Amino acid sequence: xxxxxxxxxxxxxxxxxxxxxxxxxxxIAGWRRSFTESTDSGMARDHVASTAFxxxxxxxxxxxxxxxxxxxxxxxxxxxxxxxxxxxxxxxAANVDTLLLDTGFPPPEEVFPVxxxxxxxxxxxxxxxxxxxxxxxLLAEHDSLDDxxxxxxxxxDDVRGRGYVALKSVAxxxxxxxxxxxxxxxxxxxxxxxxxxxxxxxxxxVHKPLLDTLLHVAFAQxxxxxxxxxxxxxxxxxxxxxxxxxxxxxxxxLQRSDxxxxxxxxxxxxxxxxxxxxxxxxxxxxxxxxLSYGIPLLGYGEMLSFTRQAFGVAPTSKLMYSSDGIxxxxxxxxxxxDGRHAISEALGELxxxxxxxxxxAEAAGESxxxxxxxxxxxx
Ligand SMILES: [Zn+2]
Numbered sequence: 001x002x003x004x005x006x007x008x009x010x011x012x013x014x015x016x017x018x019x020x021x022x023x024x025x026x027x028i029a030g031w032r033r034s035f036t037e038s039t040d041s042g043m044a045r046d047h048v049a050s051t052a053f054x055x056x057x058x059x060x061x062x063x064x065x066x067x068x069x070x071x072x073x074x075x076x077x078x079x080x081x082x083x084x085x086x087x088x089x090x091x092x093a094a095n096v097d098t099l100l101l102d103t104g105f106p107p108p109e110e111v112f113p114v115x116x117x118x119x120x121x122x123x124x125x126x127x128x129x130x131x132x133x134x135x136x137x138l139l140a141e142h143d144s145l146d147d148x149x150x151x152x153x154x155x156x157d158d159v160r161g162r163g164y165v166a167l168k169s170v171a172x173x174x175x176x177x178x179x180x181x182x183x184x185x186x187x188x189x190x191x192x193x194x195x196x197x198x199x200x201x202x203x204x205x206v207h208k209p210l211l212d213t214l215l216h217v218a219f220a221q222x223x224x225x226x227x228x229x230x231x232x233x234x235x236x237x238x239x240x241x242x243x244x245x246x247x248x249x250x251x252x253x254l255q256r257s258d259x260x261x262x263x264x265x266x267x268x269x270x271x272x273x274x275x276x277x278x279x280x281x282x283x284x285x286x287x288x289x290x291l292s293y294g295i296p297l298l299g300y301g302e303m304l305s306f307t308r309q310a311f312g313v314a315p316t317s318k319l320m321y322s323s324d325g326i327x328x329x330x331x332x333x334x335x336x337x338d339g340r341h342a343i344s345e346a347l348g349e350l351x352x353x354x355x356x357x358x359x360x361a362e363a364a365g366e367s368x369x370x371x372x373x374x375x376x377x378x379x
Contacts, residue, residue: 002351002358004344006365010097011336012373015128015168015230015267015290017102017326018111023083028075034328035297037237052299057334064093064333078330084120087112090329091121094336097370098379099123102168102230104130106327126379128230129164132174135214136205140198145191145210149217156221165377166265167222168230171215173237175208176244179253181216182209219253223262228288228376233270233277235296246270247277254284261286263376268292268324274306278313288376289314291368293342294323294335303338307346316364320373343368 270277
């Protein structure tokens with residue numbers, strides 16, 4: 001089969017999260033928790049170590065750290081290194097051009113500040129604004145729905161001017177992607193219900209008419225400024241209702257002509273809805289599909305499979321690499337290795353079948369790993 005060499009292409013990781021300043025773990029099970037979406041304690045203890053992702057991580061990390069390819073030896077080797085230095089070594093080895101960081105989670109006080117990650121990793125870093133967190137803080141400050149909507153519109157009136165390259169919504173984690181338009185009375189009632197639950201403070205915004213109504217305020221601002229909005233889609237933490245994380249639910253939002261200025265980035269290859277996400281990227285000019293190789297935590301064959309699915313339906317100009325790495329630097333690092341590998345293998349197959357010529361394939365690989373994101377986020 002034709003091989004496409006992408007090993008030297010620096011990546012723009014268009015969606016990832018902060019790295020914890022404290023990289024110490026009490027035991028191996030604690031570290032293993034970084035490699036599962038499950039919050040069930042028995043998963044890290046008894047099952048994570050037997051996933052294909054984890055086995056590959058251990059072997060690859062053993063090579064990098066110069067230890068035996070056994071879990072305990074790898075854990076001891078990474079524990080023996082200072083967190084800042086380990087982070088720097090892994091990010092440099094990953095050959096990162098830019099990291100786009102969702103600053104909404106983990107809490108900012110626990111992770112390296114955005115500019116510091118860049119210094120440590122020898123790369124550029126840019127923050128993204130998580131909408132639901134901003135909404136929750138505005139809901140704590142204002143006494144009427146109209147005031148909250150106005151405050152939100154003001155906060156988002158100049159997204160780039162405030163230092164953010166994109167917005168991100170986790171509506172899929174909260175109430176699903178069927179983001180609707182609600183009659184005023186229902187949105188008001190939802191606001192009062194939220195305030196009743198939150199008292200004078202914060203509450204998790206899972207009040208659907210209220211959340212949907214505020215999302216439309218954000219979409220109008222994003223569309224006017226042509227600022228990309230990332231949507232968490234498909235696979236996610238244990239709270240996600242995967243059924244309502246199907247990207248096809250976004251159709252009413254995508255169909256609105258006044259939102260066409262808003263680039264929509266469907267995260268995590270919409271796993272397992274990659275074909276549906278790829279289809280949307282093929283149909284709607286403003287829809288892009290993110291190919292994330294850190295999370296979901298998959299075996300390599302499954303990564304290759306979703307990469308093929310994306311290539312089979314979506315234009316390569318609509319695909320962008322990411323890690324969704326979070327907490328530990330191992331995720332940002334191994335994702336870059338696996339992502340380059342899967343993308344080059346899937347492109348090589350297209351060349352072998354005569355669908356692409358070699359130079360097209362190399363250009364497509366460069367676009368997916370770096371250039372598409374550079375252009376879309378105006379880096
Ligand atoms: Zn994420």
